[in-house]
Amino acid sequence: xxxxxxxxxxxxxxxxxxxxxxxxxxxxxxxxxxxxxxxxxxxxxxxxxxxxxxxxxxxxxxxxxxxxxxxxxxxxxxxxxxxxxxxxxxxxxxxxxxxxxxxxxxxxxxxxxxxxxxxxxxxxxxxxxxxxx
Numbered sequence: 329x330x331x332x333x334x335x336x337x338x339x340x341x342x343x344x345x346x347x348x349x350x351x352x353x354x355x356x357x358x359x360x361x362x363x364x365x366x367x368x369x370x371x372x373x374x375x376x377x378x379x380x381x382x383x384x385x386x387x388x389x390x391x392x393x394x395x396x397x398x399x400x401x402x403x404x405x406x407x408x409x410x411x412x413x414x415x416x417x418x419x420x421x422x423x424x425x426x427x428x429x430x431x432x433x434x435x436x437x438x439x440x441x442x443x444x445x446x447x448x449x450x451x452x453x454x455x456x457x458x459x460x461x
Contacts, residue, residue, distance in 0.1 A: 329356075330378060334363060342449060351376045372402045373417060383428050396423035 332353045337346040351363035354375070361378045368374040377398040383391030398421045407414045422442065426435065446452060454460040 330361060334376070342447065367401075372415070374401045375399070390428035392425050392427055394423065394425050396421060398422075 330353075334351045336349050336351075338349050339345065340347050349365060351365050353361060354364040354368075355362040359380050359382075363376040363378075365374040365376075377400070379394075379396045379398075381394035383393045385391050398419065400417050400419050402415050403418050404413050404415050406412070424438075
């Protein structure tokens with residue numbers, strides 16, 4: 329089981345200045361844990377969820393281990409009518425589907441590719457703001 333408190337150092341503005349974000353376990357479910365930040369409330373969510381699916385063997389293949397994480401945070405944005413505001417969630421999900429038996433070095437390389445892509449503003453801005461694919 330993951331620790332009851334998870335602290336991640338976040339480069340909020342992608343300028344090499346790190347700020348700690350602390351999440352504490354809120355709920356435990358079978359194959360799922362939910363954490364909340366200090367900013368979380370009944371009105372405004374700020375959560376981190378972890379999920380897992382155990383591998384199932386098939387013939388000579390040891391199966392695929394699956395895990396994922398999901399950040400959910402409510403944000404206030406302008407409505408269609410600019411005089412109103414709407415609260416809506418921003419959600420980021422990352423999932424892994426890994427064949428049983430890969431090496432730790434394989435996993436580190438894969439994670440570093442994800443980090444590099446997420447950290448590349450020239451790609452992420454065009455993808456998320458311009459919906460370019």
